[in-house]
Amino acid sequence: HSYVLLLMSLFTGSAFAAVALLNSFMFKLEVFDMGLSQKQLKGFNTRRLYSIVFLENVPQICLQVLFLWNSISVGLGVDIIAVSSIAFSIISVFVSILSVAMEKTINFHQSFVILSIEITGMDARGMTQSRTRCAALLRELSQLIGVPKRTMEIFKPMPISRGLKVIIHLYLTSNEHTDYMNFGAILNDAKHDGELARVFETGWELSQTPNIRNITCEKMDSKHSKRNPSATAGNETLEMITQQIETQEIVIDEGADAGLSNSGVDGEEALPDEIH
Secondary structure, three states: OHHHHHHHHHHHOOHHHHHHHHOOOHHHOHHHOOOOOHHHHHHHHOOHHHHHHHHHHHHHHHHHHHHHHHHHHOOOOOOHHHHHHHHHHHHHHHHHHHHHHHHHHHHHHOEEEEEEEEEEOOOHHHHHHHOOOOHHHHHHHHHHHOOOHHHEEEOOOEEEOOEEEEEEEEEEOOOOOOOOHHHHHHHHHHHHHOHHHHHHHHHHOOOOOOEEEEEEEEEEOOHHHHHOHHHHHHHHHHHHHHHHHHHHHHHHHHHHHHHHHHHHHHHHHOOOOOOO
16 A cells, blocks of 8 residues: 555645545445554554644744734734734644643553454355444444443454454453453353354344354553553552452351351340340
8 A cells, every 4th residue: 555655645635634544445445445453543643743743833833923023023013813823823732742642641551452253154245245344243242242332443354264354452441351361251152152153143234144263362461561561460469369358358248147147046045034
């Protein structure tokens, strides 16, 4: 896509608009399918700070200030249009810097899980239409796995021998879903029960139930976790200890309640006759 991207950048006037267009899969054409993930697109969009803010907005503000200064110097007074333009340009720069900083912070702390599923046993029509039917499949899979739909991203299925391979990204925060292998266990259980095959049959509107094979689950740590492995390990250990303590407290409480009830019965039987 390098030559096409160069040409589209010239026609659209911006590399950011060209990349967004070439990832839209418009008209189901391969030329509009670069295959970039949402995380990669957000990472590319953070470069707007350098190309738009520093090379466009800042020079524009300098020219506007120069024009306003010359207008005041020759006695024409303050130009309201120039002042308004400067104010809106400063607001635009501030909002752009703030949004880029937030995206970088999220990308720095966000981990994600890569789920890979191979689906076979489909006819040619099912393989063709399933490559663009991801919305219904996303809804069904989010209910099956038990995560919000907005945290999942399904890539366009890739053709394999006698079927398709689906790649799913689950974007996680630092304080949820630490037991990421549970996702793979859920999918494998659903595979053995036949529920996962029914999910793909419903989501893709297939004429027959497909076959599921080779389910893999891999966690990709965030940059923060990679730079601070000891802190991540400490947090996971602390969560495990907390869960164990909570479990022990429940057991102790149940045992104490049972002991009190037994002691109450025995004590009632052992009361002296004069009290009765």
